[in-house]
Amino acid sequence: MRLKLMWRNYPGVIVTTLMILSLMPLAMKGETNEFLPGALWFDDHHVPINAHGGGILEDQGIYYWFGEHKIQGPAGNDAHVGVHVYSSRDLYHWQDQGIALKISHDPASDIAEGCILERPKVIHCPATGKYVMWFHLEPKGQGYGAARTGVAVADQPIGPFRFLGSFRPNAGAWPMNVPDDEKKPLTDAEKDRMTQSKFFGGTFPNFPTNLIFRRDCAGGQMSRDMTLFVDDDGSAYQIYSSEENSALQISKLSDDFLKPAGKYIRVFPGGFNEAPVMFKYKGKYYLITSGCTGWHPNAARLAVADSIWGPWKQLGNPCVGKGADQTFQGQSTCIFPVMGHPGQFIFMADRWHPEDAINGRYLWLPIQFNPSEPFISWLDHWNLGFFDK
Numbered sequence: 001m002r003l004k005l006m007w008r009n010y011p012g013v014i015v016t017t018l019m020i021l022s023l024m025p026l027a028m029k030g031e032t033n034e035f036l037p038g039a040l041w042f043d044d045h046h047v048p049i050n051a052h053g054g055g056i057l058e059d060q061g062i063y064y065w066f067g068e069h070k071i072q073g074p075a076g077n078d079a080h081v082g083v084h085v086y087s088s089r090d091l092y093h094w095q096d097q098g099i100a101l102k103i104s105h106d107p108a109s110d111i112a113e114g115c116i117l118e119r120p121k122v123i124h125c126p127a128t129g130k131y132v133m134w135f136h137l138e139p140k141g142q143g144y145g146a147a148r149t150g151v152a153v154a155d156q157p158i159g160p161f162r163f164l165g166s167f168r169p170n171a172g173a174w175p176m177n178v179p180d181d182e183k184k185p186l187t188d189a190e191k192d193r194m195t196q197s198k199f200f201g202g203t204f205p206n207f208p209t210n211l212i213f214r215r216d217c218a219g220g221q222m223s224r225d226m227t228l229f230v231d232d233d234g235s236a237y238q239i240y241s242s243e244e245n246s247a248l249q250i251s252k253l254s255d256d257f258l259k260p261a262g263k264y265i266r267v268f269p270g271g272f273n274e275a276p277v278m279f280k281y282k283g284k285y286y287l288i289t290s291g292c293t294g295w296h297p298n299a300a301r302l303a304v305a306d307s308i309w310g311p312w313k314q315l316g317n318p319c320v321g322k323g324a325d326q327t328f329q330g331q332s333t334c335i336f337p338v339m340g341h342p343g344q345f346i347f348m349a350d351r352w353h354p355e356d357a358i359n360g361r362y363l364w365l366p367i368q369f370n371p372s373e374p375f376i377s378w379l380d381h382w383n384l385g386f387f388d389k
Contacts, residue, residue: 032092033090033092033383033384034092034381034382034383035091035092035364035379035381035382035383036380036381037328037362037363037364037365037378037379037380037381038328038329038351038361038362038363039361040361041094041362043086043094043095043096044093044094044095044096045096047096048358049065049086049094049362050067050069050070050084050358051065051066051067051068051069051084051085051086052067052068052069052070052350052352052357052360052362053067053068053118053119053120053333053350054066054067054068054119054120054333054334054348054350054362055067055119055120055121055122055227055228055333055334055336055348056334056336056346056348057122057123057124057131057157058336058337058339059124059131059157061089061339062087062088062089062157063087063088063089063091063339064085064086064087064097064122064157064158065085065086065087065088065094066083066084066085066100066120066121066122066133067083067084067120068083068084068117068118068119068120069081069082069083069084069099070357070358070360071357071358072356072357072358072359073355073356073357074354074355074356074357075357076356076357076358077116077354077357078114078115078116078140079103079111079113079114079115079116079117080103080113080114081099081102081103082099082100082101082102082103082111082117083099083100083101083117083120083133083135083161084096084098084099084100085097085098085099085100085157085158085159087157087158091338091346091384092383097158098158098159099159100122100133100154100158100159100160100161101120101133101152101159101160101161101163102160103115103117104163107140109163110137110139110148110150110163110165110166111137111150111163111166112139112140113140114140114141115137115138115139115140116136116137116138116144117135117136117137117150118135118136118137118225119135119136119225119226119227119333120133120134120135121133121134121135121226121227121228121334122157122228123228123230123236123257124157125236125256125257126234127255127256127257128256128257129155130153130154130155130256130257131153131154131155131156131157131159131161132151132152132153132256132257132258133151133152133153133154133161134149134150134151134226134228134238135149135150135152135226136148136149136150136223136224136225136226136240137149137150137166139166144201144224147168147222147223147224147242148166148167148168148223149166149167149168149169149223149226149238149240150163150165150166151163151164151165151166151258151259152164153258164258167220167259168216168219168220168221168222168223169220169221169223169238169240169249169251169260169264170220170221170249170251170260170262170264171217171218171219171220171221172217172218172262173217173260173262173263173264174217175213175249175264175265175266176263176264176265176309177265177266177309177310178210178213178266182210182214183214184214185214185217185218186211186214186215190208190211190214191215193208193211194208194211194212194215199244201244201245201292201294202245202272202292203246203270203272207246207270209243209246209247209269209270210269212243212244212246212247213242213243213247213266216243221242221243221249221264222241222242222243222244223238223240223241223242223249224240224241224242224245224274225240225241225274225275225276226238226239226240226241226276227239227240227276227277227278227333227334228253229278229279229308231280231308232280235252235253236252236253236257237250237251237252237253237278237308238250238251238253238260239251239276239278239287240276241273241274241275241276241292242266243266243269245272245273245274245292246269246270246271246272247266247267247268247269247270247271247273248266248267248268248271248273248276248287248289249264249265249266249267250264250265250267250308250309251263251264252264265309265310267287267303267310267312268303268312268314272291272292273289273290273291273292273301274289274290274291274292275289275290275331275332275333276288276289276332277289277332277333277334277335277347277348278335279335279336279337279345279367281343281345281369281372281374282343282372283306284304284305284306284372285304285305285306285307285308286302286303286304286374287302287303287304287305287312288300288301288302288303288318288332288335288347289301289303289332290327290331290332295352295354297326297327297329297330297331297351298326298327299317299319299324299325299326299327300317300318300319300327300332300376301314301316301317301318302314302315302316302317302318302373302374303315304373315373318374318375318376319375319376319377320375320376320377321377321378322378323378324377324378327349328349328363328365328378329351329363330349330350330351330363331349331350331352332347332348332349333348333349333350334348335347335348335367336348338384338387341384341387341388344366344367344387345366345367345374346364346365346366346367347363347364347365347366347367347376348362348363348364349362349363349365350362350363351363365377365378365379365382366379366382366386366387
């Protein structure tokens with residue numbers, strides 16, 4: 001197999017992507033209508049798609065795939081370009097639409113080059129006609145301690161998106177599903193306990209499960225891995241890993257989708273979930289997450305509720321078969337409905353390669369139901385005809 005480096009230029013950075021010029025299977029070139037989970041996936045310029053931690057928006061019969069644009073090596077785990085967007089009418093063949101949201105070259109900006117910008121998701125707001133992007137943001141040089149949400153807006157789905165700012169959600173608001181006697185600031189003794197605790201994104205003995213949301217109430221709740229969900233009534237929600245990764249929070253958005261509405265709940269406190277994705281099937285809400293093991297894969301987790309406000313019930317691992325105990329070496333990033341196939345969904349996951357970020361791969365697999373509970377099994381290759389069975 002002959003290999004050649006193909007150079008792609010974007011503002012402020014030159015990005016190299018690996019291009020296989022000969023002996024490449026036709027499906028890898030995008031010349032057949034198949035999904036090949038984990039294989040290189042090429043755009044209309046025969047360049048590997050660069051949209052990690054991504055999400056899908058369907059708008060007026062066109063799919064838009066937004067994701068983190070990575071560069072080579074471990075430096076690619078930080079943001080050096082921005083959010084890439086691709087478009088497709090059939091889900092197999094994708095047209096490169098460029099960078100929807102560019103990082104800033106102003107070092108004072110929250111999205112300055114070298115920040116951490118993860119899991120961008122875009123939804124359309126009927127009330128304003130705008131396209132709204134939310135993402136997990138860590139300003140440059142702060143590690144994962146800031147735990148903020150970034151918001152950007154555009155007049156069309158491919159952008160350009162204008163960055164509005166970043167914040168921690170729901171400042172000054174208490175979760176709806178906690179007892180009134182917990183809706184109070186920390187005592188001095190509790191503050192001392194929190195000061196002495198060293199958080200690293202995972203659990204430890206005597207973890208202060210019910211103190212962190214109280215600590216953060218005034219300044220806003222931590223927001224790391226996140227997704228967006230639009231319900232049948234048009235209401236939009238942000239679902240995010242919060243409270244030092246120990247709990248999920250589900251937060252309703254304002255009517256313009258630009259900020260939290262101040263109405264939110266805690267889900268599975270002390271459960272340590274990240275990489276949330278949500279979908280709705282036959283009136284029930286389903287949530288798939290992963291455990292908190294950094295870049296390393298683990299078993300996916302499935303939960304269900306009759307209302308988005310809960311109560312939420314854990315159902316176990318939705319993946320079945322060989323590789324299910326590590327989500328087929330992937331981590332969830334999006335679940336989206338398929339046009340022309342009512343009640344059918346595709347599960348999107350990433351195979352992370354932090355040592356060479358640009359080489360991360362994508363797993364797309366169909367959601368199946370047995371009889372109504374969803375599950376995901378591995379397929380080496382498949383196409384949308386799967387949903388006609």
